[in-house]
Amino acid sequence: MNFKEVNIKNKRATFDYNITDTYTAGIVLTGTEIKSIRLGKASLVDTFCYVTNGEVWVKNMYIAEYFYGTYNNHEARRDRKLLLNKKEIDKIDKSGKETGYSIIPMRLFINQRGLAKLVIGIGRGKKEYDKRQSIKEREDKRSIARMFEK
Numbered sequence: 279m280n281f282k283e284v285n286i287k288n289k290r291a292t293f294d295y296n297i298t299d300t301y302t303a304g305i306v307l308t309g310t311e312i313k314s315i316r317l318g319k320a321s322l323v324d325t326f327c328y329v330t331n332g333e334v335w336v337k338n339m340y341i342a343e344y345f346y347g348t349y350n351n352h353e354a355r356r357d358r359k360l361l362l363n364k365k366e367i368d369k370i371d372k373s374g375k376e377t378g379y380s381i382i383p384m385r386l387f388i389n390q391r392g393l394a395k396l397v398i399g400i401g402r403g404k405k406e407y408d409k410r411q412s413i414k415e416r417e418d419k420r421s422i423a424r425m426f427e428k
Contacts, residue, residue: 288322295401304361310344327381
């Protein structure tokens with residue numbers, strides 16, 4: 279698998295939240311973690327971000343242990359630091375403290391230089407009726423696409 283093909287998405291993010299802002303952040307990783315990500319062995323299910331002491335951290339992100347790793351292998355679900363500018367961190371911290379808003383990891387990918395990047399979004403949780411509306415819009419788009427295929 280080529281590293282340019284790595285594109286791990288959090289499918290629940292856009293379904294559960296109305297995303298207002300997005301930021302692309304680097305991640306501080308160990309050697310075996312980046313190798314596992316390049317193999318596509320990561321997941322963003324049940325992950326979230328938080329700000330502490332002017333640093334943004336991602337919690338509960340799963341990166342499988344590297345198969346060829348030795349005693350140096352990493353822990354699968356440890357907190358990982360995100361790399362952002364001071365201005366971005368301040369904006370994220372301010373909007374994350376507002377009632378109803380959360381910082382959600384949306385997509386993990388490898389850029390052209392071979393570095394792992396995480397797209398995080400600031401979002402407000404959807405209510406149940408908003409989710410039903412999203413499902414209805416998605417089904418309408420599918421039915422329109424089917425009509426044009428025939």
